[in-house]
Amino acid sequence: MNPLYIILIVVGVLILFVILLFNSLIRLRNQVKNAFAQIDVQLKRRNDLIPNLIESVKGYMKHEKSVLQNVTNARASVMKATTAKQKAGASNMLSDTLKSLFAVSENYPQLKANENFMQLQEEITGTENKIAYSRQFYNDIVMLFNTKIQTFPNNMIASHLKFTAENSFEATAEEKKNVKVKF
Amino acid sequence: MRLLFNEVRSNKFKSLVLISFFIVLLGMLGAVIGYVYGSLLFGVVFSVLISVVYILISMYSGDSMILSMSGAREVTKKEFPHLFHAIDGLSVAAGIPKPKAYVIDDSALNAFATGRDPEHASITVTTGLLKIMNRQELEGVIAHEMSHIKNYDIRFMMLTAVLVGIVTLLSDFLLRSFLWGRRREKSDGVGVALIVVGLVLAILTPLIGQMIKMAISRKREYLADANGALLTRYPPGLAGALRKIAKDPDPLVDRANKATAHLFISTPFRAHSGFIVNLFATHPPLEERIKRLEEM
Numbered sequence: 286m287n288p289l290y291i292i293l294i295v296v297g298v299l300i301l302f303v304i305l306l307f308n309s310l311i312r313l314r315n316q317v318k319n320a321f322a323q324i325d326v327q328l329k330r331r332n333d334l335i336p337n338l339i340e341s342v343k344g345y346m347k348h349e350k351s352v353l354q355n356v357t358n359a360r361a362s363v364m365k366a367t368t369a370k371q372k373a374g375a376s377n378m379l380s381d382t383l384k385s386l387f388a389v390s391e392n393y394p395q396l397k398a399n400e401n402f403m404q405l406q407e408e409i410t411g412t413e414n415k416i417a418y419s420r421q422f423y424n425d426i427v428m429l430f431n432t433k434i435q436t437f438p439n440n441m442i443a444s445h446l447k448f449t450a451e452n453s454f455e456a457t458a459e460e461k462k463n464v465k466v467k468f
Numbered sequence: 469m470r471l472l473f474n475e476v477r478s479n480k481f482k483s484l485v486l487i488s489f490f491i492v493l494l495g496m497l498g499a500v501i502g503y504v505y506g507s508l509l510f511g512v513v514f515s516v517l518i519s520v521v522y523i524l525i526s527m528y529s530g531d532s533m534i535l536s537m538s539g540a541r542e543v544t545k546k547e548f549p550h551l552f553h554a555i556d557g558l559s560v561a562a563g564i565p566k567p568k569a570y571v572i573d574d575s576a577l578n579a580f581a582t583g584r585d586p587e588h589a590s591i592t593v594t595t596g597l598l599k600i601m602n603r604q605e606l607e608g609v610i611a612h613e614m615s616h617i618k619n620y621d622i623r624f625m626m627l628t629a630v631l632v633g634i635v636t637l638l639s640d641f642l643l644r645s646f647l648w649g650r651r652r653e654k655s656d657g658v659g660v661a662l663i664v665v666g667l668v669l670a671i672l673t674p675l676i677g678q679m680i681k682m683a684i685s686r687k688r689e690y691l692a693d694a695n696g697a698l699l700t701r702y703p704p705g706l707a708g709a710l711r712k713i714a715k716d717p718d719p720l721v722d723r724a725n726k727a728t729a730h731l732f733i734s735t736p737f738r739a740h741s742g743f744i745v746n747l748f749a750t751h752p753p754l755e756e757r758i759k760r761l762e763e764m
Binding site for chain 2: 323415417426
């Protein structure tokens with residue numbers, strides 16, 4: 286066979302490989318973006334529920350001002366956060382303050398019997414779970430994406446195609462330290 | 469995740485095989501009936517046509533057939549908020565669209581998923597299960613069903629339920645029609661041979677159906693348990709749920725039948741034991757499933 290043909294075939298196969306890799310990476314990166322948006326949806330949903338929660342417990346928890354204040358502060362910091370790491374840290378903080386709010390609410394039998402409060406508690410617990418699941422899904426996809434661009438031979442091409450590793454939705458040690466739970 | 473992708477492909481392929489098998493089988497049955505009643509060709513063409521139409525109907529409304537057969541009704545979030553939260557959360561974890569939620573008003577503890585693909589799927593649980601399970605256990609059950617949906621088990625299992633169901637019905641009918649036909653027929657060689665073939669087919673089809681269902685279910689349940697545990701990242705949830713199901717004093721789901729039994733998370737009939745029952749069991753023993761979950 287003519288060596289020219291061999292070279293042409295090799296080049297053709299290489300081009301095909303790059304095209305397929307590029308497309309699958311684009312697909313994965315879009316999935317990463319979509320998964321991140323899913324987390325945002327759930328974070329926003331929880332933030333929307335909190336004012337109602339504060340409203341419904343305010344009347345009962347007169348001596349727990351600091352608990353309520355912590356929740357409100359944490360909610361504000363979730364809204365301010367922009368990067369994945371900041372959001373993860375703020376979200377963890379909010380989860381912890383909500384946990385302590387629900388723990389404290391155990392001391393108020395009338396509050397626990399309140400229909401509106403019970404509904405809100407179920408709604409917030411459900412949303413907390415969804416946040417956890419959407420984070421899990423996001424981290425899974427990010428790991429898949431990162432593994433794909435970092436393994437051989439993809440790593441030789443991916444960097445030239447401007448694909449860089451994505452951050453997983455995890456709080457750094459420093460952000461974890463900021464979480465203070467007061468009882 | 470790559471493994472799951474292979475699972476999806478294998479399920480789509482198996483669905484195709486099942487469909488072809490169904491068409492060939494019905495065509496053969498049609499040939500026998502056609503021959504007995506005068507025209508072989510007409511019998512084949514007619515029965516293949518019927519089977520294609522029936523397959524299309526099964527594909528697009530098999531799930532509603534199964535749901536109404538089981539007495540399931542769609543529910544609103546207001547009625548069972550925690551069921552909705554579990555389904556919402558796990559569909560997010562699995563990265564698939566949110567399936568519709570149905571319940572069966574029955575005290576037995578059971579659940580199933582059906583549909584043709586993740587975009588057209590539903591999860592059904594009994595009200596008994598909703599009452600007894602705590603949040604982790606309910607999530608375990610829903611995660612098990614979610615993985616059936618994600619890897620297209622639901623398509624294959626729905627088709628099996630609907631196609632095998634009709635084959636069983638047909639072969640019952642055939643057996644009777646042969647008993648009639650034989651009296652009128654003059655017994656020449658070919659006629660007798662065909663009748664024998666027909667009889668064998670008529671007896672074999674329900675058996676084949678059983679074998680298919682068995683083959684698809686036992687391995688599949690283990691796999692769905694494992695994938696479900698991967699979704700919740702908490703195997704004790706599903707293990708706890710299965711333990712409660714094992715202790716269920718009345719596992720009979722009133723409106724479950726042989727055609728739909730393999731869809732459920734645990735067999736919807738009363739506990740039997742014995743060699744034959746085990747041979748045709750659609751589900752692996754609960755103790756074994758619990759053991760595997762505990763070892764994760």
